Amino acid sequence: MKLLSNYLKEMKIAARGFYFYIEIAMAIVLLAILLLAVSETSTSNRKQFIYNDMPQKIAEYLKDRSIEKGEARLADSTEFKLKPAEFEITNQETGKTTTYDFDDEKIVELETIEMLDSSTGELDETVYYVETEADMIRLAYSESEMGVTVVMNPYGKVSNKYYLQGYETDRLKSLLYILQNESRDVVNAKKDKQVVRTIEVTETLNNRENLVPIFIAYMGSLMGFFIVMAYIFYDKAEGVIRAFAVTPSSIWKYLISKIFVILTTVVVSSSIITIPVMGGQPNYLLFYIFLIITTFAIASLGLLVASFFDSISKAFGVMYAIMISLMIPAFSYYIPSFDPLWLRFFPSYPLLQGFKEIMLNGDAGYVLTYSLVFLVGGLGLFILADIRFKKTLTV
């Protein structure tokens, strides 16, 4: 009963301030960004500058054939400004170095072709055809993109000269070496014969849906860490916490009522983002269980950290360092091939993966296991925070 009255009192105070409304407004802004600015399909930004060292007619024929086969589509021509530049290039095989020094400035308009993904038909790479090799090298240098000279010998055999930036991995370089060893038709015929077996029937999130776990985890659960600390420091400055030393109410009820206010805010703001984007796809029961438990656990961590400092400015370093470190697993979320073992020890790793599973209506076992882990961890942190606050309270 006391807990409920504490919570209602805190909610009334929160409703009087602007913070609660800022959170709601932020959720609406993020929802608008997701629905209006983020497309469902991802777009590729990869570019390549090509100079065709072959008769014009053959070059045109090869381009037209790609377009007819649906491998590419013609786009509007693109303007590039070439600025004065001085640089060196080194041939990796011969070690020969050539220096280029361009003093002039000019604008070139390049024929542009969009290469399409064979299975999805989406943009894979934008290719610009350059009229001279010197301009192609200059563009590859200034735009920091790959340049290619496609050379055709009198027997019709094609070989490529790749202009690389220098930081490419050895594995990519090895692949470039073998790419032109066989004709495209031979490669495609062999590719079609490859047997691909899929072990599980799994759903994937589209480009827009893929952002929802990030927004929920970072703007919701993890923000609870920052906000609960701000709440505590505000009350410390006002002397509210100290007043608990002379009241019959226990400190844990005060602390949990703060967490409940954050839980209310996070549940409302996360629902604003999730429901319109994901519709009926997620398992909402699991979603709210996981959201509430993880927010509780991370807010408890915030309480524990707050118990060691007097003001937010003193706690800022620790707070900022924890928040930044919790952001690191986002790299693995976006680049699934990058998944080192050490990254899995960050609490935000299962947090992101858990929300992803919920959005996919996937592995409920994973979500429930980590819900239990966060619950136990959160309770432990909460008990420690309670002990710390009791110790530091003096009349």
Next chain:
Amino acid sequence: MINKLFVIFRKDFLTARRDAMATYIMVIPLVLAVGITLFAPGLNDTTVKLAMLKSDDIEHIEYMKQFSKVELFDNMDELERRVKKRDDIAAIAPNGNSYEIILQGNESEIVEEYAVLLNTYYELGSTKEETTAQLISFGRTVPPLKTMLVNILILMTIMLAGMLIAISIVEEKAENTINAINVTPISQTAFVVGKSLFGSTVAMLGIIGAVLITGFYDINWLMIVLVGLTSMILSLVVGFLQGLSSEDIMEAAGSVKLLFLPIAGSIAVYELVADKWQWTMYWSPFYWAYKANTMILSKTADWGTVLLYTAMVIGLSLIVYLVSLPKIRKGLS
């Protein structure tokens, strides 16, 4: 006037030293820079991973190792268990006289495409030795991912300065020291500039240290300082606005998120969105700062472009400053 500015600067420096705030603004970017230095090589080398059987033909395994990271397993059960794990990995395993590619089913398109392509070239007997291709290098050693992380770090440090201004103003309000300024010979402008001077000096030192730690020694330092200082104007103005308009630390904490939006949006649009949609972020000074920093860090910047982008940053920041000036004045009164 200059004297009074330095009085504020010195006061803030002493207060901040007590609260270790200055240390945070300077040390946090340095710690993050060390993190980037350790972290970036692994992140850059995220080639597709392949799972194979130890019993597979050694020549096949060695072939694949030239193009991907290969993990070896004792039997098919282990191989399939590995494929089912959370990260993206494809398996290539013997299947009769040929090979099959095994996927979990939720991998990105590129993983399947790459595995199929590699096995195709293996079956065609394609080797590096018979290549007709030539590789020519511009000799750049810093990968774009590292440049991006350092650039994000610069903007985060700038945001940090704004956040700290907001928090310090709210704390000054709570202690009533803001009102006290009005009865001293220090003008409101001197107070604003003095406080900003402190925040920007400390943040700039943090940025320079971070750029040095991450190995960007031979960039144009004048350019990076110019872009850093100008892009800090907006962060500081917003910091002041948030600090002065927030009644308490709760509101300041909530509105700090608002500063995060244009910064994150600018980076996301520049890095992820197609050229034809770049104009959607032209209103954000952070977009121009990020663009300028990318060019400076990748050593492709020229003074004409940097000055143009700096002018955009200053122009847009001044518009925000002039619009919010009455609010700042009111807040200080």
